Amino acid sequence: MEEKAWPIRQQQRRLNLTILDMVKKEVTKLLATGIIYPISDSQWVSPMQVVPKKSGMTVMKNLCRFRTASKRLNQATRKDHFPLTFIDQVLEKLIHENPHCTGRSTQDNLHLPIRYLCVHRMLFGLCNAPSTFQCCMTCIFLELLQDYMEVFMDDFTVYADSFDACLGNLSKVLTRSIDTNLVLNFEKCHFIETEGIMLGHLVSNRGIEVDKSKIDIITSLPNPIFVREVRSFLGHARFYRRFIKNFSKIALSLSKLLQKDELKNHLTSALILQAPNWDYLFELMCDASNSAFGAVLGQRARAGADKQVNVITYAFRTMDPTQLNYTTTEKELLTIVFALDKFCSYLLGSRIIVFSNHAALRFLLKKSDAKPRLIRWMLLL
Missing domain, CATH: 3.10.20.370 (Ubiquitin-like (UB roll))
Structure with a gap:
């Protein structure tokens, strides 16, 4: 924590009955597995927040995430600057290495609902969670990285130039996962692929392509009207800016909408406002x-x-x-x-x-x- 940080106790947020029932089931499951445990009081309290996934909000089907609204806590947290892997370097490494296998470690998000509960592990939503997770995964697979494996937080890929070599590399990775009690999400694991989606890109021996499903999302976005919508659209588009020639020139008209220089000029030359005279209309x-x-x-x-x-x-x-x-x-x-x-x-x-x-x-x-x-x-x- 920062040296001058004071404990922050935030009020619990209201939940409707449907989500509250989901929260109770999730809390029961986490209490049974020992991931969280009840406490009587705490100086630091953050409210619970439900983040729905794209496909629904059913706990038993793992279609929603529970997290803490940790904005105030993040402001008081001393930042961890452990570097993340460069996405473009990971993708470029896979172009000429086929087949490959991709996987994702199981839930890296922990939850804090209903009453005072404390966690044994890293919370989803904390500002240092990405750096901490990247550091953890790097330590686990340190000897395997760069040679036949790449890691970006909870996503990793194992690659080789032949089928037999890929199986051998995959065996080493799985053995290391067993030795360190790292649990993988089987539904998000793909084995022995010559092309596949990695970090929002389609990677194959042809090269790096955009993920068509991501493009469909971008093309279905409504025309931006409000400032936040312009920022959101530009954020989506900039993820694939390396694929677009003259991206900055094309996006200039939208970027101008977010410029603050015009506001600055108006503020420096603003009219002097007068106090009302209650005798005049x-x-x-x-x-x-x-x-x-x-x-x-x-x-x-x-x-x-x-x-x-x-x-x-x-x-x-x-x-x-x-x-x-x-x-x-x-x-x-x-x-x-x-x-x-x-x-x-x-x-x-x-x-x-x-x-x-x-x-x-x-x-x-x-x-x-x-x-x-x-x-x-x-x-x-």
Whole structure:
């Protein structure tokens, strides 16, 4: 732990009944195997978190993972800088070595649910778990690495240039696993392959190719709209950037969306915001685009269109996926509802003028057959 770190006790998170039943079964199993044990109290407490796998959330079928929400604990942890193996070097080693065998050690994630429980082994989700696991696997197979075996955390591959040599190398690896009590996940082991998936890539004597299943996931991603979606898409695409010529040039338009220089320029040249004068009326200027809406709250020193508006504050929000499907009238009215709610502390009991560039809003008060959503918003106004 860091020298100045203080114990952190986080509150337990709520779980629905379905997941809670799964957690109870998993805890019972781990208590029986001695992986975890109950304690009365602890200075360090992290809540339990369920991470569903892609194929479902059934404990008995091993389709979900239980982990601790260790963000606060990771912040107080002194980092282990044991290096991980370079993925490209592992893949390049396998191109001319066929056949090969791949395997994965069994669960490296431990769990911490329901009550105060302590673990005997490394928790899934701790910041030092990858480095610790890589160090452990390196120590176990130290004499075998580089010659006919490569390890990347819990994934490893055994290779040779002939069938008999591959069997001999595999026998040595399995013997070392037995001697060190290393348990392998049989469902994820593949033996004597001339091509196979390794670390998200298809490796064969033809070379290194992208994993088609990963590409299908990337192509099925929706068009990014929000900043987090842009970051997520770029993260997926960058995993295979070595396969794409001029990747940086192609991705530049998306990367520009995440640049902060424009925000810096706006901050350095930002208008001076004014304090409200409660004797003057407020002016609320609202506008919506296809993907976001915003509002400006201001006042004029004296009535008159020629007087400059003194800005009090701004408000802005991007639309969620449902709101993106709204009509233009709905978006413009939603902007006004959002602004009135956002600036309620200023506007309650004060005189106000609302400005909008959508003239159709004037007819909503006379329209008796408007959509229920529009009627509800008009009642709020």
